[in-house]
Amino acid sequence: MNIILIDPPFYRFMGYYNRYFPLGLAYLAAVLRNEGHKVLIYDADANVNPSKMDFTHLEDSYPLYLKSLKDSSHYIWQEVRGKIHNFKPDVVGISVWTTFAASAFKIASLCKEYDKSMPVVMGGPHISLKYEEVMKICPDVDFLIKGEGEITFSELLNVIENKKTSKKIYDHFRNIKGISYKCNGATVHNPQHEFINDLDSLPFPAYDLLLNKDSYNSEDMGLLMSSRGCPYNCSYCATEIWKRKVRYHSVDYVVEEMKRIIKDFGTKQFTFKDDSFTVNRKRVLGLCDRLLKEDIGINWDCNTRVDLVDEVLLRKMKAAGCNSIKVGIETGSEKVLKRINKQITLSQARAAAKLFRKVGIHWTGYFMIGIPSETKEEVYQTLNFMKELEPDFASFSVYGPFPGTDLFKIGIEKGIVQNEITLEDFYNVSPKYYYVKDITRKVDTMDSEEFEKLEIEINAAFHKYNKSFSRLAKRARSRHKIYLHEPKILWGDIKKFWSWMKN
Numbered sequence: 001m002n003i004i005l006i007d008p009p010f011y012r013f014m015g016y017y018n019r020y021f022p023l024g025l026a027y028l029a030a031v032l033r034n035e036g037h038k039v040l041i042y043d044a045d046a047n048v049n050p051s052k053m054d055f056t057h058l059e060d061s062y063p064l065y066l067k068s069l070k071d072s073s074h075y076i077w078q079e080v081r082g083k084i085h086n087f088k089p090d091v092v093g094i095s096v097w098t099t100f101a102a103s104a105f106k107i108a109s110l111c112k113e114y115d116k117s118m119p120v121v122m123g124g125p126h127i128s129l130k131y132e133e134v135m136k137i138c139p140d141v142d143f144l145i146k147g148e149g150e151i152t153f154s155e156l157l158n159v160i161e162n163k164k165t166s167k168k169i170y171d172h173f174r175n176i177k178g179i180s181y182k183c184n185g186a187t188v189h190n191p192q193h194e195f196i197n198d199l200d201s202l203p204f205p206a207y208d209l210l211l212n213k214d215s216y217n218s219e220d221m222g223l224l225m226s227s228r229g230c231p232y233n234c235s236y237c238a239t240e241i242w243k244r245k246v247r248y249h250s251v252d253y254v255v256e257e258m259k260r261i262i263k264d265f266g267t268k269q270f271t272f273k274d275d276s277f278t279v280n281r282k283r284v285l286g287l288c289d290r291l292l293k294e295d296i297g298i299n300w301d302c303n304t305r306v307d308l309v310d311e312v313l314l315r316k317m318k319a320a321g322c323n324s325i326k327v328g329i330e331t332g333s334e335k336v337l338k339r340i341n342k343q344i345t346l347s348q349a350r351a352a353a354k355l356f357r358k359v360g361i362h363w364t365g366y367f368m369i370g371i372p373s374e375t376k377e378e379v380y381q382t383l384n385f386m387k388e389l390e391p392d393f394a395s396f397s398v399y400g401p402f403p404g405t406d407l408f409k410i411g412i413e414k415g416i417v418q419n420e421i422t423l424e425d426f427y428n429v430s431p432k433y434y435y436v437k438d439i440t441r442k443v444d445t446m447d448s449e450e451f452e453k454l455e456i457e458i459n460a461a462f463h464k465y466n467k468s469f470s471r472l473a474k475r476a477r478s479r480h481k482i483y484l485h486e487p488k489i490l491w492g493d494i495k496k497f498w499s500w501m502k503n
């Protein structure tokens with residue numbers, strides 16, 4: 001069968017640059033191709049000519065996004081129609097994240113506009129958490145896939161392809177774990193599918209099935225997931241998707257995947273998107289030893305936690321090519337750290353910052369404000385703590401209530417979050433306020449006007465901090481190898497820099 005897998009447009013509507021490609025769909029496409037299907041990955045959010053780079057002002061563009069959602073003649077929606085018509089799919093798969101769920105629903109309607117009988121399948125984080133709501137509010141979806149999609153989607157396509165009669169096919173659907181569907185007017189939610197324990201059993205992601213793959217640079221293609229899951233239970237993160245279980249690709253698999261990407265795309269800068277890359281210290285040391293032995297001449301960056309690093313580990317990682325690390329600091333308040341169940345201390349954050357500087361690895365600290373019960377004083381503690389730690393880059397965000405998190409449940413208890421929203425809400429409410437019960441009461445410790453002023457002040461302070469020439473120079477030094485290898489990436493970074501500096 002012809003299967004098109006679509007990553008919906010979001011940043012592109014607002015003129016923003018969107019890094020990388022939909023890795024999850026590439027894994028899925030590889031499995032489906034092995035099953036004999038003809039597969040196309042359509043990254044509808046790929047923006048080859050972005051005009052904006054400063055994401056601190058992203059939310060200012062949300063009204064433009066909402067306007068574009070309602071404009072069916074918009075050139076991006078026309079493009080989506082064209083890709084569907086040209087590929088002539090038998091089944092469409094759509095990736096859904098909460099922030100751009102409205103775009104996914106819009107694509108589903110365009111699919112039914114093309115062919116009402118064509119099955120539309122949705123999967124992704126939002127579906128795994130809000131499948132009951134989506135089945136209720138989205139009339140154009142036929143099947144939802146909860147959790148990992150590789151096995152479930154393959155089994156679903158096998159039933160669809162080999163269906164005999166309408167009556168028999170529903171009997172077969174009942175045996176597919178991990179799907180939701182409608183049967184004779186009723187919604188059926190099958191049990192979850194078991195996790196894939198042997199991740200090495202999966203084929204390498206099908207990068208070659210990306211539409212317009214030549215529009216991505218070599219760094220974009222260097223996206224890796226060497227593990228799935230996270231053992232921690234931070235209250236702002238939807239860890240229930242993974243049941244606090246971590247599964248790993250072998251070192252052999254990871255290194256061979258890197259070699260394949262180097263061969264196909266000339267990639268020199270890789271990014272590990274694992275939730276906490278160094279959670280298994282022994283494995284990371286083993287990977288570093290292998291990279292040093294192979295001497296493939298690459299750099300890479302990763303995400304981890306301040307309590308999962310030490311000097312020996314960091315020095316080995318740097319020697320093996322690690323040139324940037326991102327860690328979640330979140331707050332400068334011990335009370336808030338406990339409230340969000342981060343399971344770290346301010347002392348651990350200080351120790352990690354000292355280690356990053358000592359070893360000489362560029363590092364980014366993630367911070368957020370707007371957590372339920374957070375006071376104005378605690379917000380300023382976060383700003384002051386950021387300045388004390390002096391990260392090479394300080395990322396700032398405002399907490400948003402995401403389904404599946406403990407803070408989402410707390411927000412409901414405090415009356416600032418609602419458990420469900422309608423299809424009209426997705427099309428008419430700014431993504432910043434999805435599931436916010438009353439946008440005039442975003443936090444429970446101060447009124448909306450006071451919080452908005454505070455948000456602007458903190459945002460400006462972080463932006464000013466990041467404009468330091470010494471910090472920008474350190475980032476450039478950490479990337480000098482990729483600049484020498486591919487000068488157009490240097491030019492792209494310069495354009496991003498000037499766009500960002502103008503604000």
